[in-house]
Amino acid sequence: MLRLASIALLLAIWWIAAALGGSGKLPPPPSVLAVMITEARSGALFLHLGATLARVMLAFTLAMALGSVIGYLMGRVRLADRLGDPWLILLLNLPALVVIVLAYIWAGLTEVAAISAIAINKLPTAVVTLREGARALDPALDEMAKLFVFSRWRSFRHLLLPQLAPYIAAAARSGLSLVWKIVLVAELLGRPNGVGFEIGVAFQLFDIPLLLAYSLSFAAVVLVIETLLVQPFERRASRWRLRAA
Numbered sequence: 001m002l003r004l005a006s007i008a009l010l011l012a013i014w015w016i017a018a019a020l021g022g023s024g025k026l027p028p029p030p031s032v033l034a035v036m037i038t039e040a041r042s043g044a045l046f047l048h049l050g051a052t053l054a055r056v057m058l059a060f061t062l063a064m065a066l067g068s069v070i071g072y073l074m075g076r077v078r079l080a081d082r083l084g085d086p087w088l089i090l091l092l093n094l095p096a097l098v099v100i101v102l103a104y105i106w107a108g109l110t111e112v113a114a115i116s117a118i119a120i121n122k123l124p125t126a127v128v129t130l131r132e133g134a135r136a137l138d139p140a141l142d143e144m145a146k147l148f149v150f151s152r153w154r155s156f157r158h159l160l161l162p163q164l165a166p167y168i169a170a171a172a173r174s175g176l177s178l179v180w181k182i183v184l185v186a187e188l189l190g191r192p193n194g195v196g197f198e199i200g201v202a203f204q205l206f207d208i209p210l211l212l213a214y215s216l217s218f219a220a221v222v223l224v225i226e227t228l229l230v231q232p233f234e235r236r237a238s239r240w241r242l243r244a245a
Contacts, residue, residue, distance in 0.1 A: 075134020
């Protein structure tokens, strides 16, 4: 209820701001809703949302998989941490725009270049988070696994994964919020479809209702995924630590 009340308050503020500032600069909610309906009926809205979500899913999965492995290795092996730390610092401080532009220059305006650039921008946050999780692993549990001769799979399933789950959830939460933003920039600069592409078209035409229609549609999808998938996963992942406490 509180979330719905917050959304209602946002709409009220938007309506008042549109009335005070003029519909030319900020169209009221009904105007934007009409554009959303038109785009949805033509199928363009779902086409572009689907393209963006597919890129997000691929880039996010790639970055989380590589980031988890690299982060765990850096957290457990001192040599790997020393060798990888300069690269990690470089990637953390390299602007996302630079990575995207270089990817397009080197690999061309292709889907592979876009997804790779998005994944590279998300990768260091996953590495940092999982490295801290690997450093926080309880050595007593490792000794117990050796004492009871746990198989690698059993150790991973019952000892390692529960300890890393909160860190994986945190990396997923922060990384997903980053990917949502970067994918739009990648689409704006070099893809022929997607929400970012449509925002670029709206900017060129100075079509504010179209720009807001795609932006808010994308934000609504993000909100649904955050509410139905990310937050429940985060609560479930943190349950182990709450029980241990």
